[in-house]
Amino acid sequence: MRRKIERTPEQQRQLKEIRDRFQRERPGLEDLLAAGDAKEIVPQGEYMELRAMLGTLKKHRERQGLSLTDVAARSGMDRAAVSRLENGVYLNPTVDTLYRYAQAVGADIGFCVHVS
Numbered sequence: 001m002r003r004k005i006e007r008t009p010e011q012q013r014q015l016k017e018i019r020d021r022f023q024r025e026r027p028g029l030e031d032l033l034a035a036g037d038a039k040e041i042v043p044q045g046e047y048m049e050l051r052a053m054l055g056t057l058k059k060h061r062e063r064q065g066l067s068l069t070d071v072a073a074r075s076g077m078d079r080a081a082v083s084r085l086e087n088g089v090y091l092n093p094t095v096d097t098l099y100r101y102a103q104a105v106g107a108d109i110g111f112c113v114h115v116s
Helices: 009-025 029-035 044-063 068-075 079-086 095-104
Strands: none
Touching: 044 079, 044 095, 068 079, 068 095, 079 095
16 A cells, blocks of 8 residues: 655655755765765665565464554554554664564564575
């Protein structure tokens, strides 16, 4: 589900300025960090693995018939935080948060080490 974001004309102007500047300057990651335009870097591979794991956990939650409110109550997180976690808003959740969510939906999380 996608919702159209309502922006004021001023917000639209600011967003256009940011996009135009980015297209003109094409800043690198270091430039964005130095300017404060980026707060945190999450490598794409790690992000995709996290999204896949959370997608699996969300499907498991839904199969269990659990609502976001149920998971919030079981995990000790608020409902909005559970929703943001499932929808990828949290780019770098703590291991504790992931374990609490998994436990709340009746799942376990394991880690692997791949040595090259």
